[in-house]
Amino acid sequence: MEELLIFVPFFLLVILGTLAVVNASRNERKKMLAKAAATGARNVVFATHVDGLGIGYGTNCDLYLFDNQIVIVPKIGVKFVLDLSKIRAAEYKTERELIEKSKSVVGGGAMIGTLLVPGLGTIVGGMSGIGTKKKKGALNCYMILNYENSSGELAGVTFLNNLNVRELSRFVDDINLLLTTQNRVISL
Numbered sequence: 389m390e391e392l393l394i395f396v397p398f399f400l401l402v403i404l405g406t407l408a409v410v411n412a413s414r415n416e417r418k419k420m421l422a423k424a425a426a427t428g429a430r431n432v433v434f435a436t437h438v439d440g441l442g443i444g445y446g447t448n449c450d451l452y453l454f455d456n457q458i459v460i461v462p463k464i465g466v467k468f469v470l471d472l473s474k475i476r477a478a479e480y481k482t483e484r485e486l487i488e489k490s491k492s493v494v495g496g497g498a499m500i501g502t503l504l505v506p507g508l509g510t511i512v513g514g515m516s517g518i519g520t521k522k523k524k525g526a527l528n529c530y531m532i533l534n535y536e537n538s539s540g541e542l543a544g545v546t547f548l549n550n551l552n553v554r555e556l557s558r559f560v561d562d563i564n565l566l567l568t569t570q571n572r573v574i575s576l
Contacts, residue, residue: 429454433559440545453562477534478563482527504534504544529553531560
């Protein structure tokens with residue numbers, strides 16, 4: 389009976405802490421949506437930079453989707469603008485999907501099929517010949533944007549978001565919806 393009296397307050401603290409974190413996340417999301425609406429953005433998502441922008445792994449970023457561009461705002465005081473007309477692929481992938489498709493990691497900007505995945509070596513931890521090994525721990529979720537850079541070459545940027553996977557997936561879906569509904573001509 390004494391053991392129960394010790395664990396009940398502990399579990400109550402855990403539950404209250406969890407509720408506080410969920411409430412703080414909702415409030416932060418509401419602020420982001422209000423800021424996005426004020427700027428005319430269609431959608432906004434928070435993500436952590438993995439590779440592709442030259443700002444370092446783990447930099448927190450807000451990504452705003454507009455009708456004609458994505459604005460990436462890292463928490464370090466710079467801003468990146470990616471025109472939708474330059475985007476060649478917008479994908480949402482789990483770490484498991486990336487590992488299964490790659491099987492062998494070649495380096496930081498590895499190709500998986502037709503998708504350029506900057507930071508793939510970092511994502512899979514430098515493993516090669518992964519085979520059927522199972523990774524333990526949290527399932528990481530990534531957004532990969534492939535685009536034509538100013539030199540006309542295929543480039544990419546990879547972001548990580550495990551806090552709100554549904555919002556990340558929705559953001560990618562919104563990008564792809566805009567890409568398919570815009571009257572685009574791709575020169576070959």
